[in-house]
Amino acid sequence: MSEQSVSEKLPIHREVVIIGSGPAGLTAAIYAARADLAPLVIEGEPSSTSDQPGGQLMLTTDVENFPGFPEGIMGPQLMADMRAQASRFGAEIVSAKVSRVDFSDQPFRLWIGNSEASEPTHTADAVIVSTGARSVMLGLEAEQRLIGHGLSTCATCDGFFFRDQEIAVVGGGDSALEEAGFLSKFASKVTVVHRRDELRASKIMQKRSIDNPKIEFAWNSMVEDVLGESKVEGLILRDTVTDDTRILPVTGVFIAIGHRPNTDLFTDCLDMDEAGYLVTVPDRSATNVEGVFACGDVQDHTYRQAITAAASGCMAAIDAERWLESRTD
Numbered sequence: 001m002s003e004q005s006v007s008e009k010l011p012i013h014r015e016v017v018i019i020g021s022g023p024a025g026l027t028a029a030i031y032a033a034r035a036d037l038a039p040l041v042i043e044g045e046p047s048s049t050s051d052q053p054g055g056q057l058m059l060t061t062d063v064e065n066f067p068g069f070p071e072g073i074m075g076p077q078l079m080a081d082m083r084a085q086a087s088r089f090g091a092e093i094v095s096a097k098v099s100r101v102d103f104s105d106q107p108f109r110l111w112i113g114n115s116e117a118s119e120p121t122h123t124a125d126a127v128i129v130s131t132g133a134r135s136v137m138l139g140l141e142a143e144q145r146l147i148g149h150g151l152s153t154c155a156t157c158d159g160f161f162f163r164d165q166e167i168a169v170v171g172g173g174d175s176a177l178e179e180a181g182f183l184s185k186f187a188s189k190v191t192v193v194h195r196r197d198e199l200r201a202s203k204i205m206q207k208r209s210i211d212n213p214k215i216e217f218a219w220n221s222m223v224e225d226v227l228g229e230s231k232v233e234g235l236i237l238r239d240t241v242t243d244d245t246r247i248l249p250v251t252g253v254f255i256a257i258g259h260r261p262n263t264d265l266f267t268d269c270l271d272m273d274e275a276g277y278l279v280t281v282p283d284r285s286a287t288n289v290e291g292v293f294a295c296g297d298v299q300d301h302t303y304r305q306a307i308t309a310a311a312s313g314c315m316a317a318i319d320a321e322r323w324l325e326s327r328t329d
C-alpha cells in the first residue's frame with residue numbers, strides 16, 4: 001500500500017477508485033484527476049508475466065501504432081509516461097491487488113490483502129474497472145524469455161516487423177486464422193501450428209486460410225519448445241499421432257490460443273458474457289451496477305488495442321464524473 005494510504009484511517013474513502021493500470025485505467029486516471037476527482041488507482045502488483053501493473057504493454061517491445069510517437073515507443077516506457085502523467089494531475093497510485101469487492105451498496109467496498117477481513121480497506125462512490133485481459137500462453141519457459149523478441153500475442157501490433165520472413169501462428173480458432181491472414185500480408189510464409197487435424201475456426205475463416213497461398217498448416221502438432229536465446233529461431237514441434245519431433249525454422253511466432261478477461265473478482269456482482277468479459281451498456285462504460293464502470297480489454301474482445309483501451313478509459317472517467325455529478329443535482 002502507498003505511504004500516504006497507510007497513515008490514513010481504514011477504510012480509506014475516495015470518490016473514484018480505478019482498479020487496473022493499463023492504458024484504460026491510466027487514461028481514466030488522467031481524465032478523472034483533471035476533473036478534480038483525486039482518483040485512487042489500485043495498479044496491481046508484479047506476480048507473473050501475464051499479470052502485472054501496466055498490463056500487456058509491459059510485455060511489448062516497440063509500439064509503433066500508438067498515435068503521437070512517429071518513431072515508435074517501447075511498451076514499458078509508454079506505460080511509465082502514462083503513469084507519470086496521471087500522477088502529475090493528482091492521481092494516487094497504489095501497488096497492490098484488490099482481493100475482494102462488494103458492490104451491493106453505497107459506498108462500494110474494496111479489500112486489499114486479506115479478503116476474509118470483515119472491514120474493507122477502501123470505499124468508493126464510483127469504481128472504474130480496467131483489469132484487462134491476458135493472452136492464454138502455452139506455458140513454456142521460452143515464452144517468458146522471447147516475448148517481444150520474435151514471440152508475440154498480437155499480429156496487429158507486431159506483424160509489420162516480419163516482412164518477408166517465415167513465421168508461425170499457434171492455434172486453430174478464429175483468432176489464429178485471423179492473425180495468419182493479417183500476417184500473410186507481410187511474411188513470406190505463415191505456418192499455422194494446430195494440435196489437431198481439424199480446425200475450430202468458422203468455415204469461412206478456414207476457407208480463406210486454405211485458399212491463401214502464403215498459409216500452410218502443421219497439423220497434429222504441439223509446440224514443445226521455442227528455439228533461440230535472445231530472438232526466435234525456430235519451433236520444436238511434436239507430432240501428436242507419431243510422437244516424432246521436428247524443427248520448424250521460423251523467425252517469429254504468434255500465440256493465438258485464446259484470451260481470458262481478468263474478471264474473477266466480479267463473478268458475483270457484474271454482468272459478464274459467456275466468455276467472462278464484462279458487459280457494458282452499448283456505447284457507454286456503465287455496467288449493470290450503477291456507479292461501476294468498465295473500460296479496456298476487460299470489456300472488449302473485439303479490438304484489444306492500447307489506443308482503443310485508452311479511449312474507453314477516457315469514456316469511463318467522463319461517465320463516472322457525470323454520474324457523480326448527477327447524484328448532487
Ligand code: NAP
Nearest residue numbers: 138171172173174175176178195196199200256257258259
Ligand atoms: P478459441 O476459439 O477458443 O480457439 C483456441 C484455439 O487454440 C483452439 O483451436 C485450441 O485447440 C487451441 N489451443 C488452446 N489451448 C491450446 C494449447 N495449450 N496448445 C495448443 N493449442 C491450444 O479462441 P479464439 O480463436 O481466440 O476465439 C475466441 C472467440 O472469439 C471465438 O468464439 C471466436 O469465434 C471469436 N473470434 C471471432 C473472430 C472473427 O469472427 N473474425 C476473430 C477472432 C475470434 P483445439 O481446437 O484443439 O481446442
